[in-house]
Amino acid sequence: MVTISKVEVHLAHIGLPGSNNEVAASASPTLTLGNHKGNLFRPTNQEVNKWETLNIGTPQTLDLVKLANSHISTLLGNTKLVNGKYTEVRLYISSASATLQSGTQVNLVIPGRGNTVRVVHSFGVDSGKKTSLTMDFDAQNSVIQAGTQYILNSRLL
Numbered sequence: 001m002v003t004i005s006k007v008e009v010h011l012a013h014i015g016l017p018g019s020n021n022e023v024a025a026s027a028s029p030t031l032t033l034g035n036h037k038g039n040l041f042r043p044t045n046q047e048v049n050k051w052e053t054l055n056i057g058t059p060q061t062l063d064l065v066k067l068a069n070s071h072i073s074t075l076l077g078n079t080k081l082v083n084g085k086y087t088e089v090r091l092y093i094s095s096a097s098a099t100l101q102s103g104t105q106v107n108l109v110i111p112g113r114g115n116t117v118r119v120v121h122s123f124g125v126d127s128g129k130k131t132s133l134t135m136d137f138d139a140q141n142s143v144i145q146a147g148t149q150y151i152l153n154s155r156l157l
Contacts, residue, residue: 002152005059006092007077008051012122013085015045051090054079059094064137073134083127089135091117096152098143108143108152117152 056077067074093115096108110117125131144151 001061001063001097002093003059003061003095004091005094007054007056008090009086010088011048011050011052011084012087013047014082015084052081068137081125083125085122085124087122089119093117098150106150109149110152
């Protein structure tokens with residue numbers, strides 16, 4: 001069981017490289033009307049370094065084993081994002097636990113800073129199109145015992 005309290009995505013490039021919304025290098029920069037966080041004018045084809053928070057509502061508790069075994073997905077959040085290239089997803093975990101084969105329930109330690117699971121994988125958002133991300137979970141290899149602690153191996157998410 002994992003409770004996710006916040007989800008962020010990293011925007012690395014406004015406008016999708018190689019698509020019709022990219023400004024050619026020899027052309028002068030143009031401005032587009034973005035629909036994210038108000039109607040801000042944003043230049044296209046621009047490198048940026050910005051984190052965007054997705055709207056997930058209240059924290060969501062997910063049974064990752066049940067989801068993995070059923071092959072059913074669940075909607076974590078739905079947010080309008082500026083078109084561009086995104087390079088990472090951060091999942092902020094407020095609590096995590098596992099039930100061992102013996103039936104014992106244990107709290108899981110999330111490695112890293114601030115109980116954050118980082119999913120480093122590029123994806124693009126194109127204006128006017130729906131983008132869906134699916135994350136897989138390897139239930140068999142996700143919990144590692146280290147002494148008296150149990151660790152969620154977040155590299156497998």
